[in-house]
Amino acid sequence: FPATSSDTQEQDAQLVQKYLESYYDLKNDVTKIQKQKSSSPEVEKLKQMQKFFGLKVTGKPDAQTLNVMKQPRCGVPDVAP
């Protein structure tokens, strides 16, 4: 597999954040102040997304997860806000 450039990594990180905010009700303003927990809201939302799409539930934005996130789709969230 080709190495990922840091630019691509940054773009992917933004994609994951935006995707989870749009479709999994991830709040982007609450994570930074809270004490670090073993599982961040982003990881939990990512797991929720991976379970929904039948992907391997890792809590990490692996290649398969990013592939699904890059697919064109309906703008309605997958979970209720």
Place this chain on the structure above:
Amino acid sequence: FEITPGNPHWENTHLTYRIENYTPDLPRAEVDHAIEKAFQLWSNASPLTFTKVEQGQADILFSFVWGDHHDNNPFDGPDGYLAHAFQPGPGIGGDIHFDEDERWTNNIKKYNLFHVAAHELGHSLGLSHSSDIGALMYPSYVTSEDILLAQDDINGIQALYGPSNNPIQPTGPITPQACDSTLTFDAVTTIRGEVMFFKDRFYLRINPFYPEVELNFISVFWPNLPSGLQAAYEVSERDEIHFFKGSTYWTAQGQNVLQGYPKDIYRSFGFPRTVKHIDAAVSEEESGKTYFFVANKYWRYDEYKRSMDAGYPKMIAHDFPGIGNKVDAVFQKNGFFYFFHGTRQYEFDPKSKRIVTPLRANSWFNC
């Protein structure tokens, strides 16, 4: 399926709709037709009826908009978000917005308006996204020639509004599940070191590097192939895969279906006109001989000479003892043939002409 949280749904089953504006990508009549067809999918499966109004109030309002269109859900330019819809309710409730930055079509090119309208209507009627990849309510857009309600969608709409008033209740396709013990296959073939199993509109794919089975639409790889393939085989030396349905076949290299297909099996392979379809096919890598299974007989084709060997067809039961009189699918791996018939599978050694192991059809999926 998932019902929208809070169970919002229309109290009245006779709904009205209006098309506020039209996309320039299609003639107006084509837009009308796409939306009418989308409504028909849902009205056929439920007691709901839909009437178009030309002006004034309507329950469901369609519009083509772009960018920030003042509903707190801005569109994002080409690709990405394609459309969105609001849950049943007054005012904006039930309304559907299409992103005008997309190119709307009435064919398999991206993005088919009928397909997207049908999905969004599901939301307008109170359905949320389904995690069933075969359902119309699955959130991602997948190119498909067959745009229809899956059984999952029908179950969803009927959970909200009850069964259809038609005496014969509609049914829809059920998405195959890898670990369903009743799973059968239309065709199986190796492809560049992987194995792909075909069933209705779907493929199931196993890869030695990934433990999970991948399930998706055949159209994801080969948009021009039909669903319900009947046979497939790989000629690895030429990096070709042949797909068969009825008396026609297609040849692909990787994801590309080659120009000039479909062709007929009579001129290319020399089958007599009495052969209407092929049940299964496999090419033996070492000898370059391809075996075609048709009802209770089989034919042998020479991939080097590109002609049928003399003396065929022969009886399957005679030369492949134990596998029965009919084959659904077959592929070769590690020197063995794997024959599928219903929910059964046989690992067959072509050298000793004996079954090595009987297996379940889905034995490859680590269930």
